[in-house]
Amino acid sequence: DAKTTQPTSMDCAEGRAANLPCNHSTISGNEYVYWYRQIHSQGPQYIIHGLKNNETNEMASLIITEDRKSSTLILPHATLRDTAVYYCIVRVADNNNDMRFGAGTRLTVKP
Amino acid sequence: GAVVSQHPSWVICKSGTSVKIECRSLDFQATTMFWYRQFPKQSLMLMATSNEGSKATYEQGVEKDKFLINHASLTLSTLTVTSAHPEDSSFYICSATTTRGLFSPLHFGNGTRLTVT
Numbered sequence A: 001d002a003k004t005t006q007p008t009s010m011d012c013a014e015g016r017a018a019n020l021p022c023n024h025s026t027i028s029g030n031e032y033v034y035w036y037r038q039i040h041s042q043g044p045q046y047i048i049h050g051l052k053n054n055e056t057n058e059m060a061s062l063i064i065t066e067d068r069k070s071s072t073l074i075l076p077h078a079t080l081r082d083t084a085v086y087y088c089i090v091r092v093a094d095n096n097n098d099m100r101f102g103a104g105t106r107l108t109v110k111p
Numbered sequence B: 001g002a003v004v005s006q007h008p009s010w011v012i013c014k015s016g017t018s019v020k021i022e023c024r025s026l027d028f029q030a031t032t033m034f035w036y037r038q039f040p041k042q043s044l045m046l047m048a049t050s051n052e053g054s055k056a057t058y059e060q061g062v063e064k065d066k067f068l069i070n071h072a073s074l075t076l077s078t079l080t081v082t083s084a085h086p087e088d089s090s091f092y093i094c095s096a097t098t099t100r101g102l103f104s105p106l107h108f109g110n111g112t113r114l115t116v117t
Helices: none
Strands: A007-013 A018-023 A029-040 A045-050 A061-064 A070-075 A084-092 A107-111 B004-007 B010-013 B017-026 B034-038 B045-051 B067-073 B075-079 B090-097 B110-117
Touching: A007 A018, A018 A084, A018 B017, A045 A070, A045 B045, A070 A084, A070 B004, A084 B090, A107 B045, B004 B090, B010 B017, B017 B034, B017 B090, B017 B110, B034 B067, B034 B075, B045 B067
Parallel strands: A007 A107, B010 B110
Antiparallel strands: A018 A070, A029 A045, A029 A084, A061 A070, A084 A107, B004 B017, B017 B075, B034 B045, B034 B090, B067 B075, B090 B110
8 A cells, every 4th residue: 555644743723624634645546545533542533535536524524636646634623522643544445455554643632 | 333342442461361352343244354453652553354254364573373363253353362471562453344335444443452461
């Protein structure tokens, strides 16, 4: 799977939008972009995934650049409970495939 | 939907004993399950992949005789840490997916914190 690059940490004010970037410049055509987050001492929680179109669900929006070399996860109105480590992962569209985690971005939402 | 349950959520054991961790898919048939390990302040590291009814595939550097994985049914996989030592103390997390139906993301359990004394 392609590697991803994320900033080590970010801060965000409560109520503001949190924009988390991810670079995946070597992504292949059949690889999806996934975002997960991990709140302290819990298992990773699925947030959203996409191939090339922008995606939105009840948790977040995913913006993927036209060349697919980078993406941004947007939490529209961050709350204190969104403080977590956010992982951007690329994965081939095959259910047998595992998921390899990088270091992620530690997002701290501040009051 | 797509709930993965792990048990126990934490366990303390003495050095030299064995510990079994269970991972269950509650509302879907998990044809493939993955086991991860996470040390403090580090990311998740894949340990092994198990497909129902067949032997697990271990990542390089993971001892298959020490970390026994059984995936005997479509809803249950177990990880047994044999002859545990303090360096095996870690957060163990399972995830599950299905090859039946549409392509889907992995869903993770809430992890098991193992402390070996």
